[in-house]
Amino acid sequence: MAENKIKAVLFDLDMTLLDLFTPKDEAIKAALTAMFDAGLDLDKEEAFSKLKQEYNKDFEGPLVISNFLNGVKQYHPKILAAAINSYRTTKAGLLKPYPEVIDTLTKLKATGLKLAIVTDAPILKAYRRLDSVGVTEFFDAVVTVTDTGKKKPSPEPFTEALKRLNLTKEEAIHVGDWPERDIKGANEFGMISVHAKYGDIFSDSSYKGKADFEIDSFNQLLGVIHTINQKT
Structure with a gap:
């Protein structure tokens, strides 16, 4: 043979x-919910679109959310921490x-x-x-x-x-x-x-x-x- x-x-x-991308979208939504709960003041559709754009730049991690918050001029460690925790927990559970x-x-x-x-x-x-x-x-x-x-x-x-x-x-x-x-x-x-x-x-x-x-x-x-x- x-x-x-x-x-x-x-x-x-x-x-x-x-x-990777199905849980990623859900994790982005969860991160935004956490940011709104922590004090983010922005239109929800606009926020999702802008954050998704950051994640589509071929990288991910805390820097993405930090860049997003700086871009909309609403950076605060409290909002960033809430978003990171929610993003990671949600994505890990869905991957x-x-x-x-x-x-x-x-x-x-x-x-x-x-x-x-x-x-x-x-x-x-x-x-x-x-x-x-x-x-x-x-x-x-x-x-x-x-x-x-x-x-x-x-x-x-x-x-x-x-x-x-x-x-x-x-x-x-x-x-x-x-x-x-x-x-x-x-x-x-x-x-x-x-x-x-x-x-x-x-x-x-x-x-x-x-x-x-x-x-x-x-x-x-x-x-x-x-x-x-x-x-x-």
């Missing part, structure tokens, strides 16, 4: 394994994997595949998210922007992950939701790319390259790997 070509799967984290993620990861590990995370998130934030949904132990390597100083589509994160797994790019595939980072990065690196369409909130991406495979749900990944291995 021929040996399977694919020996590892690299995964993006946010919007590929975890639905969860996409359907079929745990079942599919279990099946992938059972076949002997190595699994790795390649994320643009900072290392502590990545591990907190993995731990909060109980999937840390599935992964043989976790590569973050903290490790390489580079974000996808740079080749460095992929190179580091494969180095830790002791495999070549021909022996792995990368699964991610963001065309400009995940698909472009894997394609230019020379690794098989799988577009997680279910998590793609950047459908108007300027990157026009195509993924080698597309999946509409996480468990379809099993069929993709089977198809690739059948071709070897």
Whole structure:
């Protein structure tokens, strides 16, 4: 029997394994409620729009809320503290994997595949998210922007992950939701790319390259790997 070509799967984290934005919206609403209770004086729709804009600038944390409060000229430590606590508590309670993620990861590990995370998130934030949904132990390597100083589509994160797994790019595939980072990065690196369409909130991406495979749900990944291995 021929040996399977694919020996590892690299995964993006946010919007590929975890639905980050549904709990994020709810957490923003909770933070605003806490701010209003603490004394924020602003139209509610305007407040949500402005705070959401801050969170859409590709970062999060206390600085986002601080920037928002400074922007509307209502900064106060009391309001900031209430917002941070409410945001973190709400988001932590709602964060969860996409359907079929745990079942599919279990099946992938059972076949002997190595699994790795390649994320643009900072290392502590990545591990907190993995731990909060109980999937840390599935992964043989976790590569973050903290490790390489580079974000996808740079080749460095992929190179580091494969180095830790002791495999070549021909022996792995990368699964991610963001065309400009995940698909472009894997394609230019020379690794098989799988577009997680279910998590793609950047459908108007300027990157026009195509993924080698597309999946509409996480468990379809099993069929993709089977198809690739059948071709070897």
